Amino acid sequence: MVAYTFRYATEDWEFEQIHRLNYRAFVEEIPQHAPNPERRLVDQFHHENTYAIGLVDDTVVAMLALRSQRPFSLDKKLPNLDQYLPPNQSMCEIRLLYVVPEHRNGKVLRGLMELVAEYGIRRGHTLALISGTTRQQRLYRHLGFVPFGPQVGTAEALFQPMYLTLEAAQRQTPWVRALRALQEGKDNGQGARRTASATSAGPVNFLPGPVNIPAPVQEAFSRAPVSHRGDRFMAYVQEVKERLCALVNARAVELLFGSGTLANEAVAAQIAQLPGPGLVLSNGEFGRRLVDHARRWRLRHALIEAPWGEPLDYAAVEHHLTTHPALEWLWCVHSETSTGILNDLPRLTELCRRHDVKLCVDCISSIGAVPLDLGQVYLATGASGKALASYAGVAMVFYNHPIPPAPTAIPRYLDLGIYAASDGVPFTISSNLVYALGAALEHRARYGGVDALGKEISAMAEALRAGLRDLGLTIVAPDAHASPAVTTIALPPGIHSVALGDCLEERGYLLSYKSSYLVERNWIQVCLMGEVEPASIERFLAVLGELVGEKQRQGRPSP
Template sequence: MAKASSYLFKIASHPQEFEQIFRLNHETFAEEIPQHEKNEQGLLVDAYHEHNTYIIALKEKEVIGMISLADNRPFSLDKKLGDIGDYLPNQMNIHRLCEIRLLSVKGKYRKTKVFIGLLRMLHHVFKEKGYEGAVISGILREEKLYRHIGFIPFAHQVGSAGAIYQPMYITKDHILLTEKLLPSPVSFLPGPVRVSEEILQTLGRQAFSHRDAAFMELIRRVQASLTQMTQANFVQIMIGTGTLANDAVAAQLALLKGKGLVLSNGEFGERLVNRAKRYQLQCRIVRKTWGEPFTETELAAELDSEIDWIWYVHCETSTGTVNEIERITRMIGGKPIKQAVDCISTIGALPVDLKNVYLATGVSGKGTESISGLAFVFHNHEIQPNEHIPPYLDLGLYYLHDSVPYTHSSSLLSALEQALTKDFTKKYSDVANMYAYTYKRLTDSQFELLPKEQQHSSPIISILLDKQISSVEIGEWMRRQGYYLHYQSSYLQERNWIQISMLGNVSLAEILDMLDLFESMCLYLRNLQDEITEALLD
C-alpha cells in the first residue's frame, strides 16, 4: 500500500471516535480552558452532543482536532444571551442558522494544516445543509483569527474568568468565499465529467438559430470530427441523453425481420434487455454474471443462422468490463449479422472502430469531455424515414434533414466542437496507463476489482468493497475531500461497490493523490472494524 495521507478529516460516526472526542473535549475545555470542572475519567460529553455533527481530524487512529456544528435551537448562545435573534442583523435568516462550537486542535498540531483541513470540511458540510449563516462563541484570545476568517462580533461578551467569549456571526457569503481557497474538486465520475475552461466559455456566447447557414456548417464540422474519430460513415446528433440514442436504435432494430441477440453482463446490458421488451423485439437474451466477459465459445454457440442482429454494450459502465467490438466482429466472420453497440462509455476514452457496425450510440458528456445534452447515433448505411417510428426517434428524419429536423442547440454543438479539438490518440494512451497503474495498485492492496482480469484498457474500475467498509460512507468522505467517486447509483449501493472512472479530464498525478487518500481511509475504517470485532470477542 502507498504512503498514508498525513491527516484525515471526516464526520465522526463510530463509537471509538466519539470516545476520543469526549477526551479531547475534556482536555481542551476543562484542563486547558477552565470552562468545565475536571473529572477523573478525563471525559467531557457536551450538553448538546445528541444534536452535534462533529468534524474530526485524524492522525492515523488518533483524533487530534475537532469542530462541531448544530442547528437545533436553542443554541448554547441562546442560553447565555437570551434569543440571539434580538441581537443579529435583520438580514440574517434565523431559521437557517447553525452554531459552530468546540473548535479544538491538540497542542503539537496547532501550527500544521489541521485547522485548514477542519475549515475545508466545515465548508462542505455548510453547503450540504444549506445554512444561511452561523454563530460562535469565540474565545477572546483567538478573536483576531475569527475576524480574519470573516466572523463579526455581536452582543456582549459572555463566560467567566479564564473563559471569556465574544459572540460572533458569519454569513453564507463569507463562508462560500472560502471556496476560492479550496482545491478544485476532481471528478472520477462516469458523467458528467470535468470540462475545460475553453469549453465553458463557449456557453457564454449568444446562441444562434438552427436554421442559419452558420449552424449547418457547425454541425457538419462536428459530424466530420466524430466520424473521423470512429471510422463510421454517418452520425446523427440529437438533443438528449444516451437513453434517447438507444431508443432510436431500438426503433430501427424493430424494423428488421430477422431474430436478434441481446447480450447482458451488467446494469446497462439489462437496460438493453428492458428496451428490447418494450419495443417487442424478436430476440434471444444471453446473460452473464455482472462483470463476466462473454467467451468465444459462448458467442460461437449463439451466433447461429437464426440470428440477424446482435445488440450489446461496448464498455459496461456498471462494472468496467469491455465487450470487445473487434472480437465479436471476428466471431461473426462472414455471417450477415448486424451489430448494434452502446458505445456511450467508450467514445472519446478508448479507440472505437465502427466501420463494421450497423448502429452505435454515444453522448457528449462522457469521453469527449463536453457538456451533457447531445446524443449520437452512428451508422454506415442510408436510413429512410419511417412513419411507424415516433418522429423524435426516427433516424431517417435526422438523416434526411442533415441531422437538424427539429430545434437544435448551437451552444452545445459549439462546446462539443471545442472538445473535439483534443488529442484523443494521446488520451487513449493516458487512459490505458492510468487504468494499468490503478488496477495494479489496488490489486496489490488486496482490493477485489472488476473487470476481474486486467484488460488492456478500460475507462472504469469497480471496487467490490468488503463488509467492513460502506461504499456510501467512503464515497461521502471522499466527496467532502474534493474527490468525486461513483457510488450514488442504486445498482452500486445495492452491491456495496464504488467506481473510479477515467472518462473525463483527469491526470495520473490526480489519481495518485486520490488513491493515497482512498487507501488511507479504507485502512482506517478496516482498523476500526477490527477493534470492534476484537472487543466483541473479548
C-alpha cells in the same frame, strides 16, 4: 454532562445497533412491524440509506435514515405526492428517526439536524420529507417541520406527512450556516476544517460524468445562442458530424438532444423495423438496460448473460449464431461501465460479419476513451458528456447504411430517417451544446486525438490498478478485459462504500459510488474519462490507503 458524538454510520457494529434500535422503535414502541425472536429489524431500504447517528461512547442512542432515491416511502402512501409540496424542489426523505428515551433532549436533536442539513446541502436538496408519528407532532413542529396532506398508517401506528426546508434546518445550528456558505464560495472561516484536505485547485474528478470541462469548451458553450436554421450554424453541425464520424470510422451520425438513453431508444426503434429476431448480450447494469429497451419495444430476442465482472461468453455467442440462422441482429454494450469490463468489439464485429448479423453497440462510455472502429457496425450510440469531455445533452447514433424516414412506425423524435433527410437538424436544437461538442473535438485533436489520450489513460489505469492491489483491494474486471477508463473496486464487508465515498469527497476526490447498482454490491468506481493529472493517481491512492486503514482499524465486533 453526557458527551455525545454525531456522525454518519460506517461500521458493521454501528449498523447492527441500528437494526436493534429499529426493532425497539418500530416493533416495541410503535407497533408498525411484527415481533421476531432475533429482536432486530433491517430496513427495506438499508442499502440505500445514509444513517445519521448519535453515540455515547460506543453505544448508538439516536438515529435517523436519509435517502435520496425515489420512489420515497411516502410515494407509496400518498398518490400524487408532489401536489402537496412546494414546486421545483430537490428532495430527500428522513425515516427511522428514534432517540432512546433517556437521551431525548435538545442537544441530541440538534446534532441529528446538523447531519440532515449537511446531507441536504452536499447533495443539493432543498426539502426533506418525513412521516412523523402523531405522538410527537409538537416536537416535529418545534424542529421546523411543516405538516401536509392526510395522515397515513394504521390506528396503532399513525403518521403525519411533513416536510423540512433547508432554511429551517439551517436555523438549528451556526455550523450548518457555515457549511452552506462554504458550498456557495462565501466561507467566513467557520467549518473550513471539514474540507481542509481538498486540493487547492479544487476536487479531483474521477466521475464517469460530468467530467472536467476544458476552458475552450466552456467558452464555446458560453457563446450567444444562434438560430438552428442559420446557414453558418447548419454548416457547423455538418462539420461536427464529420469530425465525429472520422473519430470512429463511421459513415454517418445523427445528433439527438438528450442523454445516451435517448440514443439507445432510437436504436431500439430502428431494430423494431427489422423483420427477424435478435440476440441481446449482457454482463452488467448497462447490458441489463439494453434488455429493458428490447422488452419495452417488444423486440423478439434471446438473451446471453454473463455474471457481472466477467467477460461475455463469446463461444456461447458463436454457438447461438450458428444454431439460429434466422437471427438478424445483435445488441450489446462495448464498455460496461458498471463493472469496468471492456467487451471485445473486434471479435463481436467479426462474428456478426461471418453470420451476416447486424451489430448494434452501446459505445457511450468508450467513445473518446479508447480507439474505436465502427466501420462495420449497423448502429452504435455515443454521448457528449463522458470521455469526449463536453457537456451532457447530445446523444449520437452512428450508422453505415441509408436510413429512410418511417413516419408510420417510429415516433417523430426518434426517427433517424427524419434527421438524415433534414441535414441533421429536423427540430430546434441547442447551438450552445453543438458549439461545445465541436470545441471538445478540436481540443482532443490538438492534443493528439484518441490514440494519444488512450495511451495516457492506459498508463494511469495501470498505475491505479497496481496501487489498489497493493492496498489489498479487489478490482472487479480482470486485467485482460478491463476498460482503462473505468476501474470498479469491490470493497471488503467491513468498509461501507457510501461512507467511504463520502469521506473521499470530503478529501477532495469525486468518485462514482451512489448509483443503486454500486451501493447494492458495496462497490466504488474510479473513472479516467476527463482531464486527469497522472500525479493525482498517486495522491489519491495515498488518501484511499489512509481511509481504508483507518476504517479497518476502527472495525470491531458487534456489541
